[in-house]
Amino acid sequence: MKKVILLLHVKRWVPLLIIMLFSSILTGTASAGTSKKLPDPDWTFFVPEEHSYMSDSNVRITDQALHFMSIDNQMFNLDKKTGKLLSKTSYTAGSNMSFNFFGTYAQTAPNGTVYILTPVKNRSGIEKQRLTAYHANGKVLWTKYFDEKIRSMSGVSVMPNGNLFIYLETASERVTSYRYSPEGKFLGKNNWDASIYNGFVNGLLQTINSTSKTSSRMKFYDFNMRQQFQYNFDFKEGVFSGFGSDGLLHFQKNLDNNVTSFTAKTTSGKVIWSRKINDVSYYQDSTTSVAVSKRVFSNGFTGIRSNGSFFMIDGKGVMQTVPASAQTYQTAGDGTVMLVEDSKISIYQTTASASVQIKLLHTVDITELSSSDPMFVYEGGGIVYVMTDNSKISRLNLNKLPKST
Numbered sequence: 001m002k003k004v005i006l007l008l009h010v011k012r013w014v015p016l017l018i019i020m021l022f023s024s025i026l027t028g029t030a031s032a033g034t035s036k037k038l039p040d041p042d043w044t045f046f047v048p049e050e051h052s053y054m055s056d057s058n059v060r061i062t063d064q065a066l067h068f069m070s071i072d073n074q075m076f077n078l079d080k081k082t083g084k085l086l087s088k089t090s091y092t093a094g095s096n097m098s099f100n101f102f103g104t105y106a107q108t109a110p111n112g113t114v115y116i117l118t119p120v121k122n123r124s125g126i127e128k129q130r131l132t133a134y135h136a137n138g139k140v141l142w143t144k145y146f147d148e149k150i151r152s153m154s155g156v157s158v159m160p161n162g163n164l165f166i167y168l169e170t171a172s173e174r175v176t177s178y179r180y181s182p183e184g185k186f187l188g189k190n191n192w193d194a195s196i197y198n199g200f201v202n203g204l205l206q207t208i209n210s211t212s213k214t215s216s217r218m219k220f221y222d223f224n225m226r227q228q229f230q231y232n233f234d235f236k237e238g239v240f241s242g243f244g245s246d247g248l249l250h251f252q253k254n255l256d257n258n259v260t261s262f263t264a265k266t267t268s269g270k271v272i273w274s275r276k277i278n279d280v281s282y283y284q285d286s287t288t289s290v291a292v293s294k295r296v297f298s299n300g301f302t303g304i305r306s307n308g309s310f311f312m313i314d315g316k317g318v319m320q321t322v323p324a325s326a327q328t329y330q331t332a333g334d335g336t337v338m339l340v341e342d343s344k345i346s347i348y349q350t351t352a353s354a355s356v357q358i359k360l361l362h363t364v365d366i367t368e369l370s371s372s373d374p375m376f377v378y379e380g381g382g383i384v385y386v387m388t389d390n391s392k393i394s395r396l397n398l399n400k401l402p403k404s405t
Contacts, residue, residue, distance in 0.1 A: 036362070036363065036364055036365065037364075037365060038364055038365065038366065038368065038369070038396065039364075039396055039397060039398065039400045040400075041394035041395055041396055042081075042083070042394075042395040042396070042397055043082055043083030043394070043395055044083065044392055044393070044394045045076075045078055045083045045085065045392070045393045045394075046391055046392055046393075047068075047070060047076065047387075047391045047392070047393060048391075049070050049071070049072055049074070049391065050390065050391065052070050052071055052072075052387070052390050052391060053071070053375055053387065053390065054068065054375045054376075054377055054385070054387035054393065055375060055377065056292050056330055056377055056378075057101040057102065057103070058070075058100050058101050058102065059102075059292060059377045059385070060102050060108040060114075060292060060293075061080060061292050061293045061377075061379045062108050062109070062110055062111065062112045062136075062293070062294065063110050063111060063112065063294075064079065064080065064081075064111075064112055064136065065077050065078060065079060065080055065086060065112045065136045066078045066079075066080040066385065066393075066395075067102075067108055067112075067114060067136075068393065069091075069100040069101065069102065069106070070100060071100050073090060073091060073092040073098055073099070073100060074088055074089070074090060074091075075088070075089040075091045075114065075134075076088055077089070077112070077114075077136045077137070077138065078393075080379075080395070083393075083395060086136050086137050086138070087134075087135075087136065087137050087138025087139075088138065089114075089134055089138050091106070091114075091116045091118070091132075091134070092116075092118055094118075094120045094130075095118035095119055095120050095130070096119065096121075097118050097119055104154075104155040104156075104198075104199075105117045105118065105154075105155060105156065106156075107156055107157060107158050107164075108158075109158060109162065109182060110294045112135070112136035113133055113134065113135060113136070113141065113182060114133070114134045114136070115131060115132070115133055115134075115156050115158070115164060116131070116132050116134065116156075117129060117130070117131050117154060117155065117156040117166065118130055118132075119150070119154075127149075127150075128145045128146060128147060129145070129146040129148070129150065129154055129166075129168060130143060130144070130145055130146075131143065131144045131145075131146070131156060131164075131166060131180075133182075133184060141183075141184070142183070142184035144178075144180065144184065146166070146168060146178065148168045148170050148176050149170065150168055150169060150170070151169045151170060151171055151172070151174075152169055153167070153168075153169035153175075153195075153196070153197065154166075154167065154168045154169065155167055155196075155198070155199050156199065157198070157199025157200045157201075158200070159179075159200050159223040160200070160203045160222075160223050161223050162182055163179055163180065163181055163182065163187060163223065164179065164180045164181075164182070165177060165178075165179055165199055165200055165205065165223075166178045166179075166180070167196045167199055169195070169196070172195075173193060173194055173195050173209060173210070174191075174192070174193065175191070175192040175194065175195065175196045175207075176189065176190070176191055176192075177189065177190045177191075177192065177196070188225075190225055192207055193209070194207035194208060194209045194219070195207065195208045195209070196208075200223070201242060201243060201286060202242075202243055202244060202245045202286060202296065203222070203223075204220040204221060204222060204228060204243055205220065205221040205222075205223075205225075206218055206219070206220055206242075206243065207219045207220075207221070211232070214234060214235045214236070215232065215233060215234045215235065216232075216233050217230065217231075217232055217233070218230065218231045218232075218233055218240070220243060220267075228267075229267040229268070231249060231267065231269065237251050237253070237263075238251050238252055238253025238254070238261065238263075239251065239252050239253065241262075241285035241286055242285050242286030243286055244264070244286040244301070245286070245296050245297070245298035246264070246298060246300075246301075246315050247267075248264040248265060248266060248267075248272055248315075249264070249265045249266070249267065250262070250263070250264055250285065250286055250301065251263045251264075251265070252283070252285075255276065257278070258278055258279055259276050259277070259278045260276070260277055260278075260280045261274065261275070261276050262274065262275050262276075262277065262283075262301065262313070263275075264301070264313075264315075264317070272315070272316075272317065273313065273315075273316060273317020274317070275313060275317060275319060277303070277305065277311065277319075278305070278307075279305045279306045279307045280303055280304070280305055280306075281304050281305065281306040281327070282303060282304045282327075282328065282329075283301070283302065283303030283304070284297075284301075284302050284303070284331065291333065292330070292332070292377060292378065292379060293332065293333060293379055293380060294333070295332075295333025295334070295380075296331075296333055297331030297332060297333060297335065297337075298333075298335075298352070299312070299314070299335045299350045299351060299352045300312040300313050300314045300315065300350065300352065300354075301313040302329070302331060302337070304324075304326060304327065304328070304329060305321075308323060308324060308325055309321045309322060309323055309324060310322045310324045310326060310329060310337070310339055310348075312337075312350055312354075312358065313354075314352060314353055314354040315352060315353075316353075316354070318353075318354035318355075319354065320354050320357070320358050322339070322348060322358055324339045324341060324346070325341045325342060326339040326340055326341045326346075327340070328340050330376075330377070330378040331378075332378055332379065332380025332381070333380055334380045334381055335349060335350050335351060335352075336348065336349050336350070336361065336378075336380055336381070336382070337350060338376065338378035338384065340376055342370075343365060343366060343367050343370070344363055344364060344365050344366055344367075345362075345363075345364050345366055345376060345384065346360060346362065346363045346364075347360075347361045347362040347363075347378075347382055347398060348360055348361060349361050361382065361398075362382060362398040362399075364396075364398060369386070369388055372388035372389045373388070373389070373390070374386050374387065374388050375387045375388075381399075382397060382398040382399045383395065383396070383397055383398075384396045384398060
């Protein structure tokens with residue numbers, strides 16, 4: 001754009017302004033807003049532990065509650081509107097396993113029920129897998145035990161119809177799975193001659209079989225265990241990034257000179273779009289379900305470039321960028337995105353089409369928190385949870401205007 005300005009020998013401000021605005025439209029850049037002061041928190045909760053942390057991996061937000069896993073394997077269930085402690089649960093009690101993240105071994109239902117899968121030993125010293133359903137008030141709703149001897153992998157996931165899927169690897173490419181209703185009713189058992197790593201992601205179950213040293217066969221099933229499609233993956237395609245919420249298969253491949261190729265294909269293998277992007281430091285893949293709340297972000301493929309920008313690619317492969325010094329970001333099911341920078345957090349509204357420009361909704365100055373090592377979790381709708389001093393969780397509603405100073 002600088003070359004265009006030099007060739008035109010522009011000396012007047014009006015043409016220059018037009019060129020600058022045109023450049024902004026081409027790059028899909030949202031205009032920067034004035035940073036506002038942090039609003040007063042709706043509530044604050046003090047975690048009775050030291051050296052804790054908060055991220056989108058150890059927090060889940062359901063219809064009424066915020067569920068937080070601490071490094072001491074304690075789950076704090078808070079009323080998300082008032083911050084009142086509903087319960088505190090030692091979710092690994094009786095187990096030799098230690099973890100503090102949601103996903104493989106812990107899932108939440110929209111009503112606040114939490115499902116935890118852990119290994120425990122019976123009186124004879126034999127290890128079994130135990131699935132426990134907890135109410136948000138801490139009450140154990142029901143418990144199931146599984147006799148299978150686990151080789152390495154096990155997990156629980158919530159299917160699109162709300163039922164539970166438990167998978168237990170018993171040997172190489174051998175998995176036994178169980179299905180239960182939310183009330184603990186047995187619904188079925190299946191044996192798979194394949195590997196299962198993540199359970200249900202974006203509505204489908206993926207199984208994998210190695211077919212050679214450089215290829216594998218992936219099959220995808222719905223919640224009735226009916227196969228929907230099969231894809232033969234060759235390692236020359238790069239790395240499989242998962243079945244996306246857009247219904248496409250996503251791949252990424254590292255090229256020379258710090259360039260990464262991203263490709264989206266139909267379930268039959270047709271390329272829908274492919275983009276080469278340099279200096280990618282982070283992107284969200286679809287191999288696991290990392291949504292903090294029940295709905296997932298589905299407006300496009302997103303990532304951060306180390307040279308200072310957030311990017312989103314829509315379903316047709318059109319990319320928009322937003323200048324940002326953010327190292328991390330979080331997406332929400334309402335299509336909004338939170339970018340966390342050194343001195344501010346910004347909330348942007350996206351749509352499923354790049355023909356609609358990414359819009360800046362909120363920019364909030366967080367300089368006053370810089371000395372307390374803040375960590376943020378984004379629910380969506382302008383609702384942000386922040387942990388400071390490794391022990392204090394506060395809920396911030398960025399839709400509330402700050403008090404005048």
